[in-house]
Amino acid sequence: MRFKFEIGCVLVLLACFIFTQADINRFYYFAGFAILQYVMISTAWNILGGYGGYINFGTAGFLGVGSYAAIALIEFYGAGIIEQIVAAGIIAGFLGLAIGFFTLRLKGVYFAIATLALAIVLETIVNNWDYVGGAAGVSILPPRKPELLGILIVDRKGDGIFQNNKEYLFFLMAVMAVMSVWIARTIEFGKLGRGLNAIKDNEEAAECMGVPTLKLKLVATVISGALMGMAGAIFPSYVTYVDPPTAFNLELAVNSLAMPMIGGTFTWIGPVVGSILLGTVQQVAIVTISSEINLLIIGVLLIFFVTVAPQGIVGWFMKKNK
Amino acid sequence: MSEALLKVESVTKNFGGFTALSNVTTEVLTGERFGLIGPNGSGKTTLINCISGTLVNEGGNIIFDGQELAGMKAHQRTAAGITRTFQIPRPFHSMTIMDNLRIPIEFVSGSSSSQNEMKDQAMEILETMGMAEKANEETSGLTQIELRKLELARAIAAKPKLLISDEAMAGLTGNEVDEVLDILIKFNEAGMTIIMIEHIMRAVMQFSHRVICLDAGQLIAEGTPDVIVKDKGVERAYLGV
Amino acid sequence: MEFTELLLNAIVAGILLGGFFAALSIGLSICFGLLDTVNIAHPTIIVGAAFCTFLLNDLLGIDPILAGLILTPVFFILGLAIYSMYYQFFEKQSAEALRGLAFFFGLLFIAEVLMIMAFGVDHRLVSAPYIGNSFTTALAGMEFSIPYRLLAAFVVASAMTVGLQVYLSKSFFGRATSAVHQDGMALSLMGVDPVMVKRIAFALGLATCGLAGALMIIVIPIEPAVGRFFIGNVFAIVVLGGLGSISGTLVAAFILGIAESVVSTFFGPSWAPAVSFAILLGVLAFKPTGLFGSGDTR
Numbered sequence: 023m024r025f026k027f028e029i030g031c032v033l034v035l036l037a038c039f040i041f042t043q044a045d046i047n048r049f050y051y052f053a054g055f056a057i058l059q060y061v062m063i064s065t066a067w068n069i070l071g072g073y074g075g076y077i078n079f080g081t082a083g084f085l086g087v088g089s090y091a092a093i094a095l096i097e098f099y100g101a102g103i104i105e106q107i108v109a110a111g112i113i114a115g116f117l118g119l120a121i122g123f124f125t126l127r128l129k130g131v132y133f134a135i136a137t138l139a140l141a142i143v144l145e146t147i148v149n150n151w152d153y154v155g156g157a158a159g160v161s162i163l164p165p166r167k168p169e170l171l172g173i174l175i176v177d178r179k180g181d182g183i184f185q186n187n188k189e190y191l192f193f194l195m196a197v198m199a200v201m202s203v204w205i206a207r208t209i210e211f212g213k214l215g216r217g218l219n220a221i222k223d224n225e226e227a228a229e230c231m232g233v234p235t236l237k238l239k240l241v242a243t244v245i246s247g248a249l250m251g252m253a254g255a256i257f258p259s260y261v262t263y264v265d266p267p268t269a270f271n272l273e274l275a276v277n278s279l280a281m282p283m284i285g286g287t288f289t290w291i292g293p294v295v296g297s298i299l300l301g302t303v304q305q306v307a308i309v310t311i312s313s314e315i316n317l318l319i320i321g322v323l324l325i326f327f328v329t330v331a332p333q334g335i336v337g338w339f340m341k342k343n344k
Numbered sequence: 345m346s347e348a349l350l351k352v353e354s355v356t357k358n359f360g361g362f363t364a365l366s367n368v369t370t371e372v373l374t375g376e377r378f379g380l381i382g383p384n385g386s387g388k389t390t391l392i393n394c395i396s397g398t399l400v401n402e403g404g405n406i407i408f409d410g411q412e413l414a415g416m417k418a419h420q421r422t423a424a425g426i427t428r429t430f431q432i433p434r435p436f437h438s439m440t441i442m443d444n445l446r447i448p449i450e451f452v453s454g455s456s457s458s459q460n461e462m463k464d465q466a467m468e469i470l471e472t473m474g475m476a477e478k479a480n481e482e483t484s485g486l487t488q489i490e491l492r493k494l495e496l497a498r499a500i501a502a503k504p505k506l507l508i509s510d511e512a513m514a515g516l517t518g519n520e521v522d523e524v525l526d527i528l529i530k531f532n533e534a535g536m537t538i539i540m541i542e543h544i545m546r547a548v549m550q551f552s553h554r555v556i557c558l559d560a561g562q563l564i565a566e567g568t569p570d571v572i573v574k575d576k577g578v579e580r581a582y583l584g585v
Numbered sequence: 586m587e588f589t590e591l592l593l594n595a596i597v598a599g600i601l602l603g604g605f606f607a608a609l610s611i612g613l614s615i616c617f618g619l620l621d622t623v624n625i626a627h628p629t630i631i632v633g634a635a636f637c638t639f640l641l642n643d644l645l646g647i648d649p650i651l652a653g654l655i656l657t658p659v660f661f662i663l664g665l666a667i668y669s670m671y672y673q674f675f676e677k678q679s680a681e682a683l684r685g686l687a688f689f690f691g692l693l694f695i696a697e698v699l700m701i702m703a704f705g706v707d708h709r710l711v712s713a714p715y716i717g718n719s720f721t722t723a724l725a726g727m728e729f730s731i732p733y734r735l736l737a738a739f740v741v742a743s744a745m746t747v748g749l750q751v752y753l754s755k756s757f758f759g760r761a762t763s764a765v766h767q768d769g770m771a772l773s774l775m776g777v778d779p780v781m782v783k784r785i786a787f788a789l790g791l792a793t794c795g796l797a798g799a800l801m802i803i804v805i806p807i808e809p810a811v812g813r814f815f816i817g818n819v820f821a822i823v824v825l826g827g828l829g830s831i832s833g834t835l836v837a838a839f840i841l842g843i844a845e846s847v848v849s850t851f852f853g854p855s856w857a858p859a860v861s862f863a864i865l866l867g868v869l870a871f872k873p874t875g876l877f878g879s880g881d882t883r
C-alpha cells in the first residue's frame with residue numbers, strides 16, 4: 023500500500039485523541055506524555071546522530087532553550103502555546119546553526135565536546151536572567167480558555183474539545199511526536215538522508231563524491247535542534263513550574279542518545295522503539311524502584327548496546343529475519 | 345589533443361615546517377593519459393589532495409577547464425569535473441554497491457534524473473566494470489580487486505572530465521592489473537582525461553602518454569614514458585643513489 | 586579596593602586557579618591529545634577520586650594530599666581496565682570514534698549516578714590545616730589575599746604537571762607515546778607494542794585523576810554532578826593548548842585560570858562557566874590547532 027506510513031500516523035493520532043477523551047488515571051497521561059516527548063526528542067537526535075554520525079550531547083541545552091523561549095514569550099505578552107512552539111523551534115534552530123557554524127568544519131568529536139559544554143553555559147545564562155525566573159525558577163499559569171482559529175479548545179464545563187489543559191497538551195505532544203517521526207522518515211528516504219549516510223560512512227569520500235558535507239550537516243543540525251526546541255517549548259506549560267536544573271537536566275541528554283542507540287540508529291523506527299521501550303521501563307522503574315536505579319539502568323543499557331550490540335534492537339531483528 | 349585541461353602553477357604546500365610540495369608546475373592536456381610517479385613521501389598524494397580540494401595549497405594556482413580552483417571546496421570541484429579515488433579504498437560501508445554509485449550520481453552528474461534513471465546509470469557503469477551481478481551486495485564481502493574497482497566505479501559515476509586514480513592497482517595480481525588498465529583505457533577513449541598515480545612501473549609506463557616524476561616535493565622530470573625510464577634523476581630518486 | 590588592586594588580585598588568584606586547572610587537564614591532554622581517546626568522563630572520574638579522598642580523610646584522618654598520592658596507583662589500575670575495555674570494543678574493530686564517545690558518556694553517567702547513590706547530593710569538604718585560612722601580604726601599597734588551599738593546590742599541581750611534562754619528553758616511554766601518536770607502525774617495527782604503550786599512557790592519564798581529585802576537594806566543596814561543570818574547562822584548555830602538546834596544556838590552563846578569575850571578580854562568579862565555553866568555541870572557530878598544536882583537526 024502506498025500510504026501505509028501516513029495512515030499509521032493518522033491512526034496513532036486518533037488513538038491518542040480517544041485516550042484524551044476517556045476517563046483515565048492521571049498517571050497514565052503523565053507517563054504517556056513523557057514517552058511521546060522522548061519519541062520526539064530521540065527522533066530529533068537521530069536525524070544528526072543516527073543518519074549523519076555526529077553525536078549531540080547537548081540535547082538538554084536545546085530543550086532548555088525551547089522551554090525558556092516559551093517562558094520568555096509568556097512573560098513578554100502571554101503568548102499562546104502554538105506561538106511558543108514555533109518561536110522555540112526557530113530559536114533552537116538558530117542555536118544549532120551557531121554551534122554547527124563553529125564546530126562542524128572539524129572532526130565530529132569537536133561538535134560533541136562543544137554540545138557537551140553547551141547545556142552548562144545555557145544554564146549559566148538562564149541562572150543570571152531574572153526575567154525568566156533566574157535560579158529560583160518560574161511558575162506558569164496556563165491560559166483559562168485557550169482558543170485556536172476561533173475554536174474553543176479547552177473548557178472545564180465541556181464546551182471545548184478538551185476537558186482540561188493537560189489533555190490538550192498531551193494531544194499536541196502526540197501531534198508533534200508523529201510529525202517528527204514523519205520528518206525523520208522523509209529525510210531518511212530522501213537525498214539528505216543518503217548524503218548524511220555517506221558522511222557517516224566516510225566524510226572525506228563523501229565530499230569527494232560531490233556531497234556538500236558542511237551544508238548537509240548544518241541542515242541536519244538545524245532541523246534536529248529545532249525539533250528539540252519545540253519539544254522543550256511544551257514542557258513549561260505542562261509541568262507549570264520550571265527551574266534551570268529541571269530544564270537542563272542531564273538525564274534528557276542521556277536518554278536522547280540511549281534511546282536511539284538501544285532501538286537502532288540507522289532507521290526512523292529505531293528511536294521510536296527505543297523510546298517506547300526505555301520510556302516505559304523508566305516510568306515503571308520510577309514508581310516501583312527508585313529514580314537513581316532507574317538512571318543506572320539507562321546508563322548500563324547504553325554501555326551495553328554501544329559495546330555489544332551497536333545495531334540496536336531493530337538491527338538485531340532485521341539480521342535475524344534475513 | 346590540444347589545450348590544457350588542468351594547469352598546476354607553482355603549487356606549494358607546507359605541513360608545519362615540512363615542505364611537502366615546492367613550486368610544482370605542470371599541465372594535463374584534454375584527453376590525455378597522464379602518469380604521476382615518485383618514491384614514497386615524494387608528494388604525489390599531497391598534490392592530488394590539493395587538486396581535488398581536500399587540502400588547501402598555500403602557494404600557486406590550480407586552473408581547471410579555464411577556472412581558478414582556489415576557494416572551491418572539494419565537492420564543488422567534483423561538480424566542476426574533477427573526481428579522485430583513494431589509495432586505501434573508502435567505500436560507503438553501510439550501503440550496497442549500487443547505492444555507493446548512486447551518491448555521486450545523485451549529488452553530481454544526474455541530480456535531475458529520476459531514481460530509476462539513476463539506477464540505470466549506475467548499472468551501466470557496473471556492467472562496464474564487470475560488477476553488475478554484485479550490485480545489491482554489501483561492501484563488506486568484497487575482495488581486494490572488487491574494492492579497487494568499486495572505488496573507480498564510484499568516481500566514474502560522477503562523470504568526471506578529469507579522473508585521478510590514486511594507486512588503483514596496489515596489491516593486485518598481474519592479470520588484475522591488466523583488467524584495471526583496460527577499464528581505464530576504455531573510459532579514456534570515451535573522452536575522460538586520466539591522471540594515474542602508480543607504483544607499478546609497467547602499468548604506468550604502458551598506460552601513460554606522458555609522465556611526471558616528483559621527488560621530495562619537487563618536480564624532477566617530465567616527458568614520454570621512454571624519456572622518463574632513461575632519466576638519470578628519476579633513477580636516482582628511486583634507487584636513492 | 587580600587588580597580589588595579591582588584592585586577593591584580595584577580596590575576597594572582599587566576600594563576601593559582603590555573604595551576605589547579607592544569608592538574609585537572611593534564612591527564613585528558615595525554616588521553617585526548619596523544620592517544621586520540623576522547624575521554625569525556627575525565628572530570629567525573631576526578632570527582633570520583635575527590636570522594637575517595639573525602640572517605641580517606643573523613644574515616645581515617647589522612648591528609649588530603651597524601652590521600653591523593655595513595656589514590657594515584659589505584660586510578661592507574663582503573664585506567665588500565667577502562668582502556669582494555671575501550672580497546673576491545675572500539676579501537677580494535679576500528680569502530681567509529683563517535684561510538685567510543687557514547688561509551689565514555691555512559692561511563693560518566695553511571696559514575697555520577699553511583700556517586701549520588703553512595704553520597705547523596707550534599708556538598709562534601711575535607712579538613713586539613715591549610716584549608717580555610719588565607720595569608721595576606723602587601724606589595725607596592727596594594728593588599729593581596731591568598732587562600733592557603735589554593736596555594737597548596739597550586740604547588741602540588743605544578744609539581745605533578747611539570748614532573749609529567751619532563752617525564753614524557755625525556756623518558757623512552759614518553760617518546761614512545763608521542764611516536765604512537767604519529768606513527769604506530771614505526772613503533773611496532775622497533776619491537777614496541779603500540780597497544781601496550783597506549784594502555785599505559787591512558788592509565789597514566791587516569792592516574793593523574795587521583796591527585797587531581799584530592800586537589801579538587803581541597804579547592805571546592807564537591808557533589809557528584811560537579812564534574813560536569815569542569816567539562817568545558819578541561820576541553821577548552823586541552824584544545825586551546827593544542828592537541829598533543831603537554832606544555833601547551835599548561836600555558837592554556839593559566840590563561841583560562843586568569844580569564845575565569847577576572848570575569849568572576851568583575852561580573853560575578855556565576856558567569857565563570859561561560860568563559861571556558863567562549864574560549865572553546867573561539868579556538869575551534871579560528872584556530873582549531875590551538876596555540877601549540879600540530880594536530881590534524883579535520
